[in-house]
Amino acid sequence: MVEEVIVARGLTKVFNRNLVAVDHVSFSVKHGEIFGFLGPNGAGKTTTINMLITVLRPTEGTATVLGYDVVKQANEVRRVIGVVPQEYTADEDLTGYENIILCADLYGIPREVSKKRAVELLELVELTGFKDKKVETYSGGMRRRLELACGLVNRPRVLFLDEPTLGLDVQTRAATWNYIERLKEEYDMTIFMTTHYLEEADTLCDRIAIIDYGKIIVTGDPEELKHSLGGDIITISVKEDADISDLIRSVENVKEVRNENGSYRIKVESGEVTAPLVIEALRRNGYTVTRLSLTEPTLNEVYLEYTGRSMRDTEESKEAFRSQRLTIRRARAR
Amino acid sequence: MSRANEYHPSLLRGLWALTVRELKKWLNDPVMLLMLVIQPLIWMGLLGKSMNLGAMFSASNLGNIEVPEKIPIPGNYVTPPANGIIYVSGIMVSQIIQQMVSDIGGNVMRNVFGVTDYFSYMSIGMISMIVMTTTMFSGMSIVWDRRLGFLDKVLSTPVPRGAIIFSKVLNATLRAMLQATIILALATIFGLQLSQSFTLLNMFGVYAAIFLLSVGLSSVFLAFSLRSTKLERPMQFVSLITMPLMFASNTLFPITLMPGWLQAVAYVNPLSYMTDALRQLTILTLDVSKLITDFIYLGFFAAVLSSIGIMLSWRYLSK
Ligand SMILES: Nc1ncnc2c1ncn2[C@@H]1O[C@H](COP(=O)(O)OP(=O)(O)OP(=O)(O)O)[C@@H](O)[C@H]1O
Numbered sequence: 255m256v257e258e259v260i261v262a263r264g265l266t267k268v269f270n271r272n273l274v275a276v277d278h279v280s281f282s283v284k285h286g287e288i289f290g291f292l293g294p295n296g297a298g299k300t301t302t303i304n305m306l307i308t309v310l311r312p313t314e315g316t317a318t319v320l321g322y323d324v325v326k327q328a329n330e331v332r333r334v335i336g337v338v339p340q341e342y343t344a345d346e347d348l349t350g351y352e353n354i355i356l357c358a359d360l361y362g363i364p365r366e367v368s369k370k371r372a373v374e375l376l377e378l379v380e381l382t383g384f385k386d387k388k389v390e391t392y393s394g395g396m397r398r399r400l401e402l403a404c405g406l407v408n409r410p411r412v413l414f415l416d417e418p419t420l421g422l423d424v425q426t427r428a429a430t431w432n433y434i435e436r437l438k439e440e441y442d443m444t445i446f447m448t449t450h451y452l453e454e455a456d457t458l459c460d461r462i463a464i465i466d467y468g469k470i471i472v473t474g475d476p477e478e479l480k481h482s483l484g485g486d487i488i489t490i491s492v493k494e495d496a497d498i499s500d501l502i503r504s505v506e507n508v509k510e511v512r513n514e515n516g517s518y519r520i521k522v523e524s525g526e527v528t529a530p531l532v533i534e535a536l537r538r539n540g541y542t543v544t545r546l547s548l549t550e551p552t553l554n555e556v557y558l559e560y561t562g563r564s565m566r567d568t569e570e571s572k573e574a575f576r577s578q579r580l581t582i583r584r585a586r587a588r
Numbered sequence: 589m590s591r592a593n594e595y596h597p598s599l600l601r602g603l604w605a606l607t608v609r610e611l612k613k614w615l616n617d618p619v620m621l622l623m624l625v626i627q628p629l630i631w632m633g634l635l636g637k638s639m640n641l642g643a644m645f646s647a648s649n650l651g652n653i654e655v656p657e658k659i660p661i662p663g664n665y666v667t668p669p670a671n672g673i674i675y676v677s678g679i680m681v682s683q684i685i686q687q688m689v690s691d692i693g694g695n696v697m698r699n700v701f702g703v704t705d706y707f708s709y710m711s712i713g714m715i716s717m718i719v720m721t722t723t724m725f726s727g728m729s730i731v732w733d734r735r736l737g738f739l740d741k742v743l744s745t746p747v748p749r750g751a752i753i754f755s756k757v758l759n760a761t762l763r764a765m766l767q768a769t770i771i772l773a774l775a776t777i778f779g780l781q782l783s784q785s786f787t788l789l790n791m792f793g794v795y796a797a798i799f800l801l802s803v804g805l806s807s808v809f810l811a812f813s814l815r816s817t818k819l820e821r822p823m824q825f826v827s828l829i830t831m832p833l834m835f836a837s838n839t840l841f842p843i844t845l846m847p848g849w850l851q852a853v854a855y856v857n858p859l860s861y862m863t864d865a866l867r868q869l870t871i872l873t874l875d876v877s878k879l880i881t882d883f884i885y886l887g888f889f890a891a892v893l894s895s896i897g898i899m900l901s902w903r904y905l906s907k
């Protein structure tokens with residue numbers, strides 16, 4: 255058994271000779287792992303997946319899946335992977351069942367086998383009741399589940415999930431995570447997924463890589479990354495309009511201070527111990543504390559730490575993007 | 589546990605699966621099927637029956653020519669009649685003229701169009717037109733597949749790339765064939781006169797000709813649509829070239845009556861060859877040597893264009 259299931263070395267994709275979508279990315283994914291790519295819009299997540307699933311040819315660098323080169327042995331790779339794309343790609347004019355059978359046909363799976371699998375998979379993603387309905391009548395969550403079922407029809411050893419919960423409501427999202435974890439156990443798969451939901455990366459992934467502007471900024475398991483920030487974060491605001499960074503820095507155990515539009519982000523070893531000290535120091539110097547919060551680091555802090563931007567900022571445009579994609583799809587349906 | 593590796597996708601399996609997908613899209617769609625019937629009906633009604641060239645020569649068009657009841661024939665007669673003038677019955681003269689015009693008309697029609705009624709001539713031309721437009725538009729659906737991500741998903745499966753391309757070509761061709769059958773049937777109901785030599789066997793020839801033109805045209809359009817990033821481009825291109833292709837061919841009017849430069853275009857236009865092949869097989873008295881020429885040209889056209897088209901698409905799909 256290959257221990258390193260996916261290996262990427264200096265993987266690069268340049269579009270139109272000047273847009274570097276993925277910039278010398280290197281990482282490896284171990285057997286049985288859920289590996290997550292976390293990054294904002296346009297970070298290069300989908301482009302990376304497309305190179306790994308042999309749909310795009312890398313401009314530079316190499317990648318292997320289960321030891322097969324994604325360029326030279328593309329066909330071998332295609333046979334052992336399953337893909338759940340970011341968009342809803344099922345054929346609207348066919349039923350859910352017909353879609354799964356079509357996928358199976360593309361893998362050359364005999365009908366006796368694929369018919370059984372289709373029923374099983376529809377059961378698994380709870381679409382049995384809708385199996386003979388055309389996909390155009392499906393809701394977003396149902397479509398997502400159907401994509402999942404299609405991606406599993408060849409019993410893949412490596413599953414690629416591109417934003418598997420994009421645009422789903424919180425409930426459906428949680429249910430989808432459930433499926434993914436169950437599937438992974440049931441089929442003994444290695445999973446490569448992309449996401450821009452931090453909590454998704456946090457709960458689901460064994461290891462993540464934060465990617466921004468086509469580059470991997472940091473790789474590690476979520477806990478490890480949070481710990482690497484070294485403790486807790488205190489956010490504090492004062493009434494006065496002066497820069498108090500240096501004052502805070504002089505307090506014992508304060509590791510780092512960042513002024514973010516008048517609110518100060520303070521990295522400390524232990525929030526409970528240091529917060530009173532900071533307040534005390536400020537009061538002694540005549541400042542009035544108006545607001546204080548104490549957070550244990552989340553991936554958002556990790557993200558902020560490494561990219562200098564908040565992940566949350568990107569969420570709104572994401573939704574706009576999704577609705578645009580839906581519009582394109584609808585336009586066709588007319 | 590059973591694993592992915594045990595199955596191998598074959599070209600035929602993949603081709604069949606993808607083609608069935610395409611066919612389901614329109615065969616299960618009653619509105620679409622209705623359109624397949626209505627479109628030729630409208631065209632036939634408007635073009636075939638309104639531009640009834642044969643009727644121009646029909647005797648009824650002479651009805652308003654005034655012919656006097658008696659036509660005097662003056663002259664120096666050896667034995668002059670009583671009043672010095674011979675009269676011919678006007679009705680007889682009128683009948684003779686009408687008969688002659690009708691004969692001339694028939695001859696002109698036969699010499700120009702090969703048949704005496706323009707409706708038959710033009711119905712077959714219409715099959716060509718519809719085959720052409722259907723084929724061009726069908727290839728374009730790949731643009732949607734690409735936009736909606738379906739193409740990427742298919743590309744991530746081990747299905748042979750050729751199956752993806754051929755399924756589109758095959759779909760276009762099958763659709764064109766069905767339409768041709770519908771038109772021929774409808775036209776026969778509305779007065780198309782099949783030649784004496786027509787047998788059902790000729791239909792195989794008809795399908796073969798349609799197949800060759802469709803394969804050639806659709807593979808080129810497929811490549812073109814794949815490579816253009818905008819959906820509008822191939823659409824514009826189709827509307828730009830369909831009219832010229834149609835008029836610079838024997839689809840509606842015989843080549844021999846065209847000005848020289850237009851004849852030159854019409855003689856390289858594959859549409860002319862398919863239309864002629866179809867007419868030879870259905871309404872004309874079969875001229876085997878002409879039919880062979882038609883098929884050689886169509887075969888050549890199909891081979892060259894589909895090689896180019898398929899090569900270009902292949903390169904695109906495996907980039
Ligand atoms: N086919 C293409 N041609 C040109 N540029 C492209 C193409 N595909 C992607 N890009 C560009 O590459 C960059 C990375 O895109 P990519 O789709 O990989 O981002 P992503 O991380 O998946 O974003 P999202 O979260 O929006 O899905 C973007 O700037 C995008 O505009």
Ligand SMILES: [Mg+2]
Nearest residue numbers: 299300301340
């Ligand atoms: Mg993406």
